[in-house]
Amino acid sequence: MSDSEEPQQKTVIGIAFGNSNSSIAFTSPDGKAEVIANEEGDRQIPSVLSYVGDEEYHGAQAKSHLIRNPKNTIAYFRDFLGKSFADIDPTNAHSSAHPIQHESGVAFSVEEKTDGEPSTLTVSEITTRHIKRLQESASDFLGKKIDGCVITVPTDFSEAQRRLLAEASKASGLEVLQVIQEPVASLLAYTAREETSHPADKTVLVLDIGGTRTDAAVIASRGGMFTLLATQHDYELGGRQFDDALIDHFSKEFIKKHKTDPRENERSLAKLRLECEATKKTLSLSTSAQISIESLAGGFDFHSTVNRLRFDLLSKKLVDQIVGLVESVVKKAGMDLSDINEVILAGGTSHTPKIASRIQQLFPSTTAVQAPATNPNALNPSELSARGAAIQASLIAEFEAEDIEQSTHPAVTVTPHLAKPIGVVIHSPEGDEGKAEDKVYVFLDAETAVPARRTATFVGTNVGGDVLIRIVEAKKESVDVTPPKEVKEKTADEDDEDDDDDDDDDEEEEEEKVIKRVTEVEKVIAEALLKDVKKGQKVEVMLNVAGDLTLTITARVVGGKGGIRGTVPGRAQ
Amino acid sequence: PAEPEWPHEGGFHILEHLSEPTHRNLEPVGPHYLAHARRKRHHRTFSEDDRI
Numbered sequence: 001m002s003d004s005e006e007p008q009q010k011t012v013i014g015i016a017f018g019n020s021n022s023s024i025a026f027t028s029p030d031g032k033a034e035v036i037a038n039e040e041g042d043r044q045i046p047s048v049l050s051y052v053g054d055e056e057y058h059g060a061q062a063k064s065h066l067i068r069n070p071k072n073t074i075a076y077f078r079d080f081l082g083k084s085f086a087d088i089d090p091t092n093a094h095s096s097a098h099p100i101q102h103e104s105g106v107a108f109s110v111e112e113k114t115d116g117e118p119s120t121l122t123v124s125e126i127t128t129r130h131i132k133r134l135q136e137s138a139s140d141f142l143g144k145k146i147d148g149c150v151i152t153v154p155t156d157f158s159e160a161q162r163r164l165l166a167e168a169s170k171a172s173g174l175e176v177l178q179v180i181q182e183p184v185a186s187l188l189a190y191t192a193r194e195e196t197s198h199p200a201d202k203t204v205l206v207l208d209i210g211g212t213r214t215d216a217a218v219i220a221s222r223g224g225m226f227t228l229l230a231t232q233h234d235y236e237l238g239g240r241q242f243d244d245a246l247i248d249h250f251s252k253e254f255i256k257k258h259k260t261d262p263r264e265n266e267r268s269l270a271k272l273r274l275e276c277e278a279t280k281k282t283l284s285l286s287t288s289a290q291i292s293i294e295s296l297a298g299g300f301d302f303h304s305t306v307n308r309l310r311f312d313l314l315s316k317k318l319v320d321q322i323v324g325l326v327e328s329v330v331k332k333a334g335m336d337l338s339d340i341n342e343v344i345l346a347g348g349t350s351h352t353p354k355i356a357s358r359i360q361q362l363f364p365s366t367t368a369v370q371a372p373a374t375n376p377n378a379l380n381p382s383e384l385s386a387r388g389a390a391i392q393a394s395l396i397a398e399f400e401a402e403d404i405e406q407s408t409h410p411a412v413t414v415t416p417h418l419a420k421p422i423g424v425v426i427h428s429p430e431g432d433e434g435k436a437e438d439k440v441y442v443f444l445d446a447e448t449a450v451p452a453r454r455t456a457t458f459v460g461t462n463v464g465g466d467v468l469i470r471i472v473e474a475k476k477e478s479v480d481v482t483p484p485k486e487v488k489e490k491t492a493d494e495d496d497e498d499d500d501d502d503d504d505d506d507e508e509e510e511e512e513k514v515i516k517r518v519t520e521v522e523k524v525i526a527e528a529l530l531k532d533v534k535k536g537q538k539v540e541v542m543l544n545v546a547g548d549l550t551l552t553i554t555a556r557v558v559g560g561k562g563g564i565r566g567t568v569p570g571r572a573q
Numbered sequence: 574p575a576e577p578e579w580p581h582e583g584g585f586h587i588l589e590h591l592s593e594p595t596h597r598n599l600e601p602v603g604p605h606y607l608a609h610a611r612r613k614r615h616h617r618t619f620s621e622d623d624r625i
Contacts, residue, residue: 184600191603199605224605227597392602407610408601416594449599449609453619466579473592527586529579544619549591566585571593 010147012177012397013138014389015131016185017151017165019078019092020211020239021348022047022130023383024138025390033189033387035380038137044348044382045137048075048096049129051112058133067270070096072110076212080106080123081168082161089235092212095270099123124168132172148175150393152185152385154208154215155231177396178404182208183217184226185388186346189379190370191224192391199224201445202341207326207359208385209349211239216325218333218340220417220447227417227447230333237321239277239349245314246276246306250291254302262297271296283311284351312354319358326362336478338364338517345371350381415449416549420473420522424541427468428461428533440474440519443543453544457558460530460539467530467539469555471568475522482513528564530555546570 014025014033021044025035035043042060050062050073057065065073076092077099085101093099097108100120107122121129139146151169153162157179166176183206191199201222208215214237218229250272251263262268275293282289288307296302312319330337343359350356356371363369370378379387396404406412423442443454460467530539538558545551549570556563599606612618 178601180602181600184602188603219600224603225609226600226602226606228600229597388602395604395607406614407607410598412610412613413599413601414596415599417597419592419595422591447595447597449597450594451612451619468579473589523589525587525589525591527581527588529581529584531584545591546618547613549594551591553585564584566587568587568590571590
């Protein structure tokens, strides 16, 4: 194979394959994932192919052909892969080559030769050509042949669609090592950035606002392992709808001046759509943007400006819809908004500052919202999937295909997850106040996959003596912590006016309720007694839950000898 | 100060078992999953894995 003495290093990439845009990324030798720009300098490469004469155009070049050559330009084809013609929604493909019925499902008819004979290209074939171009861009950039890739797909992609995608890629000469889910890739892009071998346990919402669809997923991240708890999709909500809001706004302005509606002419609409998308992108970075189109309709040029405030107003309904989707997916996971520790905003539309600020308002201030508008250290939302895929590709690059197959098999992925949080309550001798007494310290949160183990250190006692450690299953509850009446009376001046309009006191109180999530003991599993702990000594507790739910506790004084160890057998035994 | 009451023998006492777990699908992604899969396929425990 290789004529050098060095062990053969495989060159692998991550591919984010989207309906609107695709991107490619690789992992540099120092372990950092980087997104690759194609020869046109684009990191977000439009998933568009266009045929003019004998030439094939790809990416941004092909996208610009949507104006002059829409019938031979193929766009928004990913979601058609592996679908029957009856099951697809062709709306987005209306302004480009129309999907047609084919024995394999969906195809397109385009003229790809100068002789003018139209050829029928299946969605699989288009996917193959698209991946081939992406692969060439990556190969040119890295100066090496690409040996394999990891591709991301939405969570609602079926097994058959994943298999077809892998086959389409293989037909382009690029081996797919693994097909992974978009939200999981985005989460991996963030967790890989944390410089710790023990990532924090947290529940994460990944909100992927793309061009033609929006996908939300709630993921339990426990010990660096991820479990999808709930997903939800909206196929009529995305960047295109935000573009539409601008298109309508500018069209009205144009009609006022020239009495012609640019939306009524296909070519004018295509021009307007392309420019509105660019204007929208500018509005994510600055507070005002210009739009300028030569000969938009009826031979008239169009110049105008729009500020961000106006755009926020135009798109308010869409942002409300996004908020609705978030609330709905959290509910589907059986959770409360305050149970979400982190929100990751992914997808191109997540650059919109208003979306990030509305999401931040929706969640308690303790919830981290990862978006450029709310966190200056956030990663680029458009690059998350590709980065995650590149990281995963580098992790499995040296694996044999059989190893990957076995490691991703359901026999390995289907795992028992804890139904309840497991923690300890530390009781120490009487008179010992102001410590963690009667508070549940959660070691292993609900939805943690087993086997798992966690260790924590406590100050055992402030007075010296025996320390009682209770291992408990906990429950999270919403508790009303509304401040008592007397506190409220301080603001009586403000309330007075309300009282006049509204006689019903109860209703008013309900509005002011403050709900807090607390962790309480559900049942005590076992107790352990650690004898003769001296004042101020630290106690280290380790909990280990085995695959059969056998729980082992080890508790000892830090630096001391002995300690106690106990085992609660799993039910199966 | 009074010591905690401890009417049991030894330092450990079992009252209940853990609740039935839910079976869910782990995402086969990331370094920690790959370590988990390796342990599962070779039937190793955490401490055995640490030693290797």
